[in-house]
Every structure is written in structure tokens, then in C-alpha cells.
Amino acid sequence: MTEQGETGEIITILLVEDDAPTCWRLQDALVKAGYEVRSAGTLGEARSALAAGAPRVLLTDLRLPDGHGIELIRETRQRFPDTEIMVISALGDEESVISAITVGATGYLLKDAFPTDIATTVRDLVAGHSPISASIARFIVRRTQGAAQSSAEPPPGPALNTARLTPREIDILWGIAKGFSYAEIASHLGLSKQTVPGHIKNIYRKLEVHTRSEAVFEAVQQGLIKL
């Protein structure tokens, strides 16, 4: 079985993960699902792999032996806007996932996810759906509220530009945070079930930092780089 994109090409994935067993596990799951997988253990290897050509999907861990995955995500987003970027996380913690989103990631994958779930997540991503967890939705909504109530002390964690989110998008995030399914959210809000994943992808795009200076600023803010 071979996974193919809308154009019928084989979907290529660049997997950047320094822990060998984890790398094997993910690679196995993806290869079994029919993807073409290249793997890299360091930031340097990932860069040379990228130099060879753009993958359809980039899956990257954040903490790498020779640098931070954030840099790789930012570079990839700038050089290959069409590449889907997903961050691999051990715990799916909001801070690392949100940091990745602000530089261009549109999804995340848990390292211990079941093989079928790994394949499904990548397929959904390529189909234009971004995965989001209840805790990440909660995190984003909390930032929106923190920005609205300027008198209240902002919650700890990375700053997030949520000003561009629409009320509908915030409603969707609330639904996810409270554990409602996409179908339930769609029926509550009077949307079609198919539009909810698109909204989520939009939310991710809106959270992404666009200009270079903004990126540097955000990175400094988040303590990812030091000037």
C-alpha cells in the first residue's frame, strides 16, 4: 500500500529524531502506511536532506543534539511553503507545541501514539486537517482571554498573538478544550462537520509569526534564542 497525495505522487516524509528506537518506531509506522520516509538524527543532517529536495511532510523533534527543531521548522517554512510541518513531542505539552506553531508547524504528533494513529495523523495533515488537543485549545483560548483582560496578569508561558482569531474560531477552540467532538461542535455552532478542521488549520496559520523580525522577537520572547 502506498500513500499518495492529491496529485497522485508518493508522499515523502523527512523524519528528524535523534533517539534511535523512537525513530525506528515512527519510521516503521509510516513506512507500513506507505509513505516514503527519510530520516535524520541531527539538525545538520536534516539541513542536508532538505537541500536535496523538499519533502511533502516534515516531522521533527524539538530537542536535537546540534540545535533546536524550531530553527529547522522556521527555515523549512520559509524555503518550502508547501511542506506540511509537524512537531514530534513526547508529552504533547502546550509550550513546545505552541512554539512550533508560531514558527510554522501545523500539527503535532505524540511519540507514543499507536502506529495507526501516527499514519492517520499524517494523512489528515496532508489532507488539510491539523490535529489539535484539548489542552492546546485551552492554552490558546486562555491567551486570547489574557489579551482581552489586560488588567489581569497574563498567564505564564510563551506570548501568543491571538488578536487575529475570530469569535467563531474561539468558540471552536472552547469546544475542543471541553472535549466535544468536531461533529458536536459543528452542530452546536451550526456549521458543517467538514469546515471545523479547516478552521483549526486557519487558527494555526494565524498564530504563525510571519515576518522575520517578528520571528526573532517571538523567539527572544520565548527564550528560544538569546541575543
Next chain:
Amino acid sequence: MSEIAAKETTKAPERAISKAPTRPRRRLIASRLVPYLLLQALIVIATLLGLRLLQPSDPDEFALSGFSMRQDGVTHPVTLPHFTTSRNSLDDPPLYTGTFTFRRGDAASGWSVYLPRFSNAVEVAIDGVVVLDSRRDANANRPDRNTPQIAAIPSSLLREGANEITVRLFVWGPLKGFLDTVYVGPDAALRPAYETRTLLFVTLPVVFSAWQSILAVILAIMWLMRRREPVYGVLAAAMVIGVVQAYVPPPVPPAAASRLAAVLLASAPTESALVVMFGVLFFGWRWPRSGALLFVPGIVVFVVGLIGGPPLPRILFLVLGIPTVGLCLLLMAWVTTIAVVRRQDAASFTIGCAVTIVLVCWIQDMLTVLELVNNDRIFVSRLSYSAMLVAIGAGLTWRFARALNQVDSFAGQLVTRVREAEERLKASFVREEERARAAALANERTRLMRDLHDGLGGQLVSIVALSERGHEGATITDAARAALKDLRLVIDSMDDIGGDLMLALGSWRERASAQLRPHDITLDWRVATVQGLPLHPELRPWHVIQIVRILDEAVTNAVKHAQARHIAVTIETFDASEGPCGLISVTDDGRGFAPAGHGEAGRTGQTARGLRNMRNRAARCGAVLDLRSDASGTRVRLQLPQRFPDSDAAAG
């Protein structure tokens, strides 16, 4: 205030003295009293010398001493100064007749007649024409004022050679009439002497009285603001009386006069009694009830004078008032002497010396009245008394100002101390806050430890054990997966969800779905009300952990033991008697299990432990767990409390 402080300082030595034998006490008194008395003796000498200096000198070359006096129809020659013998002769006053020589060639300026001292009033005529009538100037007739008079003689009246001068002396007693030497000469020669006397006996008393009235106002205000200290009020009253006496114009017989004015002039006994009262209070003693007797003469003079009218007040004043003044002065001297012996402070010394001066002046005046000394009827006690009152008032004001300074510095100390106390309080508050934070952190750590120990710790140990025995595959995988799930649960529960349990359940739903997906079990999630569960502002992370673990346990049971195909989670809110109440149900379609005691032996132990854990956790956060199981499935109902408990009371 300072009185109290002074009292304290005097008490201490007194107590010490009373314990000590009598002889040292006597010695102490003597050692203090003798120098003081010597000092007073010196002051007496100084006062007498001062009075001698006060005696003004008059231009003797223009003195007229040889007069003939006609009284009661009898004429005889007299030499001025002269006392009349009669006491009441207003209708036919004694008439002094003398001559002086005027030479027009000598007269560069006009001539005047100058009378340095007389009592009570005079009418001066030159060659039969009146040039001076002192009755028109009421103040000139007061015996205590020593007022001189001068009058210019119109040059048309003066004849070359001998001129006649007649002086009519009006006396309204009770003192004898007195006429000092009369001076007639060029105005330029007489006026300096007149002005010296005016300065000494008219201007100076007015200055003193003005000063006294200012002090009276100050002291009255002090007393009004500090009623607890009558000492100011008493002195203010004394000063007011003195000022009134100084400024009320005396009535001149036989003119119809206000009786009140006449009586006020005789207020000296009241004034002196007030001064004694002031002295007693000032030195911190109680004013004895019998002290009221001191006011009796003053009141008698006042009342009798009002009823009887003149000349009664004057007579009473002479026989009753003046001795009272003397008595008061002696009492005051006694009081100050005791104060000096006991306190040895500047105030008592000053007042004591002032009293001695007034006393000397009073005795001098008495001797003058009794004609035992001849000082031309110059009375000095009123003058010295005014000066003393001014000194006392100034001293009191100074003492008051010093007390204010003490209060200021005390206030300054208080401010410093309050600031220090504030600093200490702040520091202790910070310490307390730190301790509370540390305690909360320790509590949180204990709970987290217990949860990690129950879950993650056990699972990791199990992984270690399995891998050591060479196990592979599913068992290790399950244990590791459970460990990760637990880690996520603990991390997730630490997040601030603002009391909305739905947010925690949302994450749990994701984890549970992921857990069930490989087993092909569907998780049916039903939220009966839009809001889900009521908000619990008191919800803490450890409550969340307990609830989520109960739900985990229910799902794990359904998967592992009941072989369910379908699990439904229902979240609803029902209205209890005290408000909305959350209810979470987990229902499966498995084959159920028999409650402890009836089940199969192999499974009962583990299930029973799991159920006991669930009940414990529910009890810890005040929830009610209801569990029903039969062949058609199991239903776990968790009824949330109205309010989650603060402390982990049921922990164990």
C-alpha cells in the same frame, strides 16, 4: 504634661527621703533652704536699692516749699511735702497758698507749674485763675499710680515780681491727703522731671498692663484648649482682673460713678488669692478646700461695695483688702519656698524671687501708708506686682512651649518606632507569606508524590521488573503506555482550569479515546447540558487527579475485566437542594462483575482493590461514588460535591 512629669520627679526623692532617717532629711532641707533664704535676703537688699534709685530727682531751684494752709477756717504755715490731718473734707478742701517770683527777663520760654505727687486731686490757681484741675483726669487721682501733673501758666497771668499760687487739695480717703513740693518755673526746666515720672509711673504700668492683657488672652486660650490644667485658667483670671483694674477709669467724687467700677478697683484681694491658687496648682499640689477662705475678703469688698457704694469699698479695701494682699504674698512666699526646697528648679526659684520683690514693695508701701518711712507717697507694689505677673506668664508660656517641644520629639520618636514596627511587621509578613508558600508547595509536593507513587512510580518499577525477566512485547508496552498516560494525567491536572472540570474532562476524553481505539471500543460522550458541569472555584489540582483517576479506573475495568464493546460517559448537572450538582456516569455493556465477596476468586482481589481505591478517591474530594454491576453491564456514578473540600481530610 510637664506638671505631671515634675510631680513624678519630685515624688521619687520624697519617697527616698521618707525612708531615710530624719537627720539627713533635715540636713537636706537646710542645705537647700539656707542658700535660698540668703538669696532672698540679697534680693531684698537689691530691691531696696532699686527703690531708692527709682526715686526721681526734681529741679530743686524751682521748688516752692513754704505755704500757708487754710483748713477748717484756720490758717497756719506749712512746709511741703505735707500730710493733711483730716480725712474727708471734700466740701471744704484744704487750701495751700504760696508765692513765687517771676521775672519776665528770665523767661525765654513759658512758665509751668509742676506737681510731682499729690492725693487725691488738686486744683491749682495762679493769681486766682485756675490753671490745673486734676479731677478732670480720673487716672491722675488714683493713689496707687503716683501720677505727676504739669500745667503751663498763660503768660498773661504772670505779673512781674511776686505772684500768688493756690493749691486746693481734694481728699476722699481713706488715706490722708498728701501734697508734695510744688515747682513753678520755666517749662523747659520742669518738663524733663515730669516726663521721667510719667515714664516711670504712667507709661511703664500701661506697658505692663498691655503685656499682661496679651498674656491673659494666651493663657485663657491655653486653658480653653486644655481644660484639664486649671493652672492656666487661674492665672488668666488673675491677669484679667489686673488688666481690668488697670484700665477701668476710677470715679471721682462727688461725681455720680458706677459702683461696679469702684468695686473693681478694690479687686486686688481676689487677684492675689488667685495668684496663690495658681502657685499651689503650678507646683503640682492640690488646692485645699479651705483655700476658698482666701477669696472671702475679696468677695466681701465686692458685695458690700455694690450694696453700700462709695466710700465703703475704699475703706473696706484699706482694712480688709490690703492685709489680704499681704497675707497672700506671705502664703505665696511660703509655697515657693517649699517648692524650692523640694524641686530645686528654675521655675520655683524665679517665682520665689519675684514674690520676694513684691513682698518688699508691699511692706515698703505699708510703711509709707503708716508714715513710718518718707518716700513722698510713692506706691510701688502694683508696679512690681504687674512685673511679677508678666514674668510668671512669660515663664509659663516658655514652659508650655518646652512641653510642646517635648511632645514634638515624643511624636518624632513615635513616628520612628511606628516605622520600625511597620518594618518588622512587613518582614514578618513576608516571612509568613514565604512560610505559607513553602507549606503550600510542600503539600502540593506530597500530593504529587503520592500520585506519582501510585501511578507512574509503580508502572516504571513494573517495566523494570518485566524487562529484567526478559519479557517482551505487550506487557512492557502496556506498562510503559500506562506510565506515559499517568504522566500526562499528572501534568494535565496541574494546569489551572479555573474551576471548570469540563476542561480536565476534555483532555481525559482524548486520552481515553486513544486508549480505547486499538481495542475497538467506542467511547460515547454525552454532555446533557450545554454548560456541562457547574463551576467550582475551589477546585484544586489534586481534586482533578482523584476524579480523573476514578474515571480511568472505570474505563480500565470495562476494558480489562468486563470485555465491554461500548462505553458511554454522561455528564450532567442536576439541581440539588443547595444548588446545581455535577454528575458523571461511566456505563459499559460488558459482562459486569460481582461485587466483592461474590465474585470469582481469581479476579476478586484486584477488582476489590480497584474499587476500594475508587471509593477512597471519591471520599477524599467529597464526591459520592455509586457502583452497580450485573450481567448486562456496569455503571459507575460519581456525584460531585457542592463544594470541594479544602483539606485532604480523608487521605490515608
